[in-house]
Amino acid sequence: MTSAMTSASSETPGGPAVVAPGGRGALRIADRVVAKIAAQAAREALGALPKDAVPPHATVVIHHETARVRVHLELDYPSDIGARCAAVRRHVVERVGALVDMEVPEVVVHVERLHPAQTQGRA
Structure with missing residues (x-):
């Protein structure tokens, strides 16, 4: 392997520089995509x-x-x-971190409503 192939970009004979895949640009994941992943993680945890x-x-x-x-x-x-809220926090941090490689230092869980538990099948 030559040193030109190991650098981020190299000159090709008679043509423009070739940029290695890692040096071609940036990746940005939209907030709404991360929000969908977080909501799904909350559903999984619950x-x-x-x-x-x-x-x-x-x-x-x-x-x-x-x-x-x-x-x-x-x-x-x-x-x-x-x-249950702690389980949601943990799972959201784990899934968002694993799927989009982002730090999640804060997960606020807002309980909007409580539903009476079904008495059938409960001990």
Whole structure:
């Protein structure tokens, strides 16, 4: 391998410089894409939702490869609300980090509504 092939760009005989794939540009993932991933992660963390609950949705602000996430959701009650919110936070951080390679230092979980838990099938 020659040194010209190992650099980010090199001259070709009689033509313009060839730029290596890593040096061709930048990747920007839209806020709405990250928000969809965060909402899906929240759904995964919650598991089964109350029958009449609205699925979780998220809003995201991205700044310098860092995503700050706000998740809006509905839960059944009675349940351990704090533990369920913590599970959502952990899963959103993990999935967003894994899928879009962004830091997620903040996940705010906003519980918009509580639904009475179904008594059938509960211990």
